[in-house]
Amino acid sequence: MAQQIQIDQPRLTSELATLATFTDAEPVSNGTSVTRIVFSPDDLRARAWLKELATADGFEVRDDAVGNIFIRWTGTDPDAPAVATGSHTDAIPHAGMYDGTVGVLGGLEAMRTLKRSGLQPRRSIELVMFTSEEPTRFGIGCLGSRLMSGTLDPKQADALREANEPADTAKTLAQVRTAAGFTGDLASVKLSPNHYHAWLELHIEQGPLLEREGTPLGIVTSIAAPAGYRFTISGLGGHAGALLMPDRKDALCAAAELILAIEKHALATHVIDTVATVGTCDVHPGAVNSVPSRVVLQLDIRDTDPTRRESVMQAIRRDIETLRQRRGVIITEQIINADAPAQSSPHLVELLEEVCATHGISPRKMVSRAYHDSLFMARIAPIAMIFIPCRNGVSHRPDEYATPAHTTLGVQVLASALAKLASE
Ligand code: GLV
Ligand code: MN
Ligand code: MN
Numbered sequence: 001m002a003q004q005i006q007i008d009q010p011r012l013t014s015e016l017a018t019l020a021t022f023t024d025a026e027p028v029s030n031g032t033s034v035t036r037i038v039f040s041p042d043d044l045r046a047r048a049w050l051k052e053l054a055t056a057d058g059f060e061v062r063d064d065a066v067g068n069i070f071i072r073w074t075g076t077d078p079d080a081p082a083v084a085t086g087s088h089t090d091a092i093p094h095a096g097m098y099d100g101t102v103g104v105l106g107g108l109e110a111m112r113t114l115k116r117s118g119l120q121p122r123r124s125i126e127l128v129m130f131t132s133e134e135p136t137r138f139g140i141g142c143l144g145s146r147l148m149s150g151t152l153d154p155k156q157a158d159a160l161r162e163a164n165e166p167a168d169t170a171k172t173l174a175q176v177r178t179a180a181g182f183t184g185d186l187a188s189v190k191l192s193p194n195h196y197h198a199w200l201e202l203h204i205e206q207g208p209l210l211e212r213e214g215t216p217l218g219i220v221t222s223i224a225a226p227a228g229y230r231f232t233i234s235g236l237g238g239h240a241g242a243l244l245m246p247d248r249k250d251a252l253c254a255a256a257e258l259i260l261a262i263e264k265h266a267l268a269t270h271v272i273d274t275v276a277t278v279g280t281c282d283v284h285p286g287a288v289n290s291v292p293s294r295v296v297l298q299l300d301i302r303d304t305d306p307t308r309r310e311s312v313m314q315a316i317r318r319d320i321e322t323l324r325q326r327r328g329v330i331i332t333e334q335i336i337n338a339d340a341p342a343q344s345s346p347h348l349v350e351l352l353e354e355v356c357a358t359h360g361i362s363p364r365k366m367v368s369r370a371y372h373d374s375l376f377m378a379r380i381a382p383i384a385m386i387f388i389p390c391r392n393g394v395s396h397r398p399d400e401y402a403t404p405a406h407t408t409l410g411v412q413v414l415a416s417a418l419a420k421l422a423s424e
C-alpha cells in the first residue's frame, strides 16, 4: 500500500492556506493569525467550503444537531461499523492555521487519495469535523465529541452560555446553534458504542518533543486529563480616590493572589505533567478609577494523573479559604468539566507502528498533553492519534507551523491505516 499512496501535497498545502483565510483576526507579520470561533460567520463559511470540497469528490455529507459534519465514503459493506477520522476547524483567538485543520483537511486528502488509488473499502470511511473543540465561546471544549459520546447531557449543553459575554446578554448554545441553522434535538447527536470500528485523529504535536528529537511522527498512547473551573471573586467596589486603602476588599487583588496560589500548587507537584493556567480574567466594572468589585477567572488544569490533579485543587481550595478570611471577599467555585484521561487502543497503536515501518519511520510513542476530540471518542470507540512535529513546539499562536513534508507524511500514514482498518 505504502508505494501506491500519493498524497497531493500542493493541494493540501493550498487548502490549508485557504481555510486560514476564514478568520476574524487581523493579519500579523510573524505568521498567520486565525480566529475562528464556533458559529461565527467565519466558522460558518469554513463549514460551507469544506462541505463543497467533500461533495465535489463524491462523498456524502451530513451534519447533526450540534453541527458536527460527517463526510462519508460508503464501503462495500455499508452496515459494518465504519472506520473514522477527523478533528476540528474552530480556532481560539489569535491562533495559528494548523491546529485541528491538519486532521480535517488531511483526513479528506487521505480519503481522496485512497479513492484515487482504486481502493474499494469494505467498511465505510468517515471524516468528522467536530463542533467547538475549543472552549472559547461556551467555556467548555469538545462540545461535539462530548455529545457524540454521551459525556455531556444534551439539556445541560443547550443551556450553556457564552463565556465571554456579560451574564445578561450571553446567549445559550440553543440560541446560537438555532441561529446558525442547527435546530434538531441534541439528544440525537449521541452515537452508539459500536458505531465506529476504529477512530484515528491526525494532529500537530503542539509540543517540542518530535522536533527536538528529529522524529517525523508520533503515536499517541494516552491523552492527559483536563479540567476547567470558574472562580468568581466578589469584594467591595468604590471610588479609586476616595475609598480608603484599609477599608478595601479589592476583588482583583484577591484574584491576583489566587492566580499565584494556583501556579504555586501546580509547581509543587514537581511533576512535568501537572499544568495549570488562568487564561481569562474579567474585571468588573473595569474602569481605571473604580476599585474592582467582582472578578471572574477561568482555570484550565490538566494532569496525566487525575488524582494528582484533584490534590492540587484541594491545595488551591485551602488557600482560597485563607484568602477569604484575610481579605473579606467571597470566592465561589464552579466546575466546568473534570475529565478522565484516555488510553489509545493497543491494536491501533500496533497497526500504526506497522504502517510507519512500511514507510521507513520509527515513530515516538507519546502522551498528548493537549486534549482532543479523541479523548471523548475513546469512550465509544478504539482510538489512536498520529502527531506530526510543529516548529519550536508552538501552538495556539500565529507562528504555529508544520512543514508540508511532515503534514504529507502524516496523511500518508493516516491513509494507509484507514485502508487497513477498512478491510478488517
Ligand atoms: C485544546 O485545544 C486544548 O486546549 O488542548
Ligand atoms: Mn487548540
Ligand atoms: Mn486541536
Ligand code: MN
Pocket (backbone or CB within 6 Å): 133, 370, 371, 372
Ligand atoms: Mn486541542
